[in-house]
Amino acid sequence: MLRIAVQKSGRLSDDSLALIRECGISFISSSLKLKTESTNFPLEILFLRDDDIPGYVADGVADIGIVGQNVLVEEGKQDLSVEELGFSKCRLSLAVPKSAEYNSVKDLEGKNIATSYPNLLQTYLQEQGVTAHIHTISGSVEIAPSIGLADAICDIVSSGSTLISNGLKEVERVFKSQAVLIANQNLSEEKKAILEKLLFRIHAVQRAQRAKYILLNAPNEKVDEIISLLPGAKSPSVLPLAQEGWSSIHSVVNEDDFWEMIERLRDAGAQGILVVPIEKMIL
Incomplete structure (x- = not known):
């Protein structure tokens, strides 16, 4: 177990x-x-x-x-x-009141900064050559400037909506996280074996999240050109259609790559393009 x-x-x-x-x-x-x-x-x-x-x-x-x-x-x-x-995914960022004048991290020299991440913040300030007073608090960091505890905060940011609702603006990104x-x-060897099985499943899920299965129809004389535009896991599958002179092409591509190539596929003669999500992908 x-x-x-x-x-x-x-x-x-x-x-x-x-x-x-x-x-x-x-x-x-x-x-x-x-x-x-x-x-x-x-x-x-x-x-x-x-x-x-x-x-x-x-x-x-x-x-x-x-x-x-x-x-x-x-x-x-x-x-x-x-x-x-x-x-x-999120980021650890420095934020100051919206009304505060801010030009660079040097503006925090000698200031009071509230955070739940004193070690990360201290490392960042040292790299920037800034000396500030760090106040470590465990929660509700965003309220620190409004109650006079600190001039700035350093906290986790995802969308930034929490900062905005507390009258703050993000000014520096200290650390990217995921x-x-x-x-x-x-x-033990037994537990390592179970972990390997779990990692195998995780990798299959991760690959599927980044990939799409696409199917499209194309005239036979355009098949080679279309295949050249499809960087997939391996060579695309090409199946003859009931209509003479036409084939169905199947491939797996990265979703980001697909949106880049969609216009080129259509210009090359691809029709009836179908994009299907992949639940798991085993290589």
Whole structure:
């Protein structure tokens, strides 16, 4: 049995549990339960505070965990990182009141800055050659300037709406973050084998999220030209249609690449282009 720690609530929790389910792993979760066990995979899920996850994994209480890079680096446990997961992307940013005049990070020299991430902030300020007074608080960082506690804040930003609603403006990006999978460095061989199976499933889900299956019809004399425009996993499949002189072409492409090539495909004679999402992609 492999134990995985995930954040007990919030966006990262939702995204983490969604990934586990997309891997075909079934479990029942409840806001009242601090742990649950999968019914079809040797996995136990622990619901913990995000700040506690790196420590629990390092100490072996949990075997693996999903946590934001910002928390991992703040806790100084980057060596636990196994895999970047690509979701729950956000940034650690500096923000000041909207009314404040701001030209560069040098304007924060000697100022008071409130944050829940003193280590990341201190590293950034040192790199910028700025000395400021850092006030570490555990929550409600955005309110610090309005109550006179600080001149600026350094906090996690996703959309920026929370800053706006508190009369703040983002002025500097300190650190880019996303969800990462971390693991204890002393897993047994049995648990390493389970982790490899889990990673195999995660990779299949990740590849599917970035890819689309496309089908299109084309006159036979245009098939070679259209194939040259389709960078897929391997050579596209070409199947004859009932209508003589026409073929159906099937391929897997990156969604971003597809939108770049769509006009060229149509100009080359492609018709009836169908784009289909992929649930899992095994290479």
